[in-house]
Amino acid sequence: MPKPQKHVFVCSQQRPPGHPRGSCAHKGGAEVLQTFWAELQKRNCFDRVAVTYSGCLGPCDQGINVVVYPEAVMYSNVSKEDVAEIFDSHLLGTTPVQRLLAPEVVW
Template identity: 55%
Template structure:
């Protein structure tokens, strides 16, 4: 297996309803994960990029959260409709999607 160009982590943390931190699962991370998997399969991206489900990766109030390395770019409030932009602009185009980046005081 070759080293991936980028590694995408998708928070799938699940906390119970009413938990003070909330969770990405309560905010639709499942749809985001499915859309990434669909795009990876459709575009045959598995050889260049790695996709990993993870537990909590940070700002729970900004979820669903997606983290892209090696750049360390954190995206927040990602929806399934945002996935194509992340793939096209960031993964393939090497330009982070500014409108989805969390604020520097949260991840900076």
């Protein structure tokens, strides 16, 4: 397996219903993760991008959270509709999607 240029981590943290911090899983994290994997397959860029599910990335109240390395860019409130734009602009390009960037106070 070639070393990917970018590595995406999608929060899949699951907490009990009603937990005060909430969780990305309850906001649709699995659906966003599945959409990232589908885009990865559709674009056949396994040699450039890796996608992995993760536990809590921190700002649960702003989930669904996604982090892209090596740049250490955190996205918040990501929906499945945002995934193609993240691929086009950031993962296959070099420009993070500004409207989805996590606030500096949390990252």
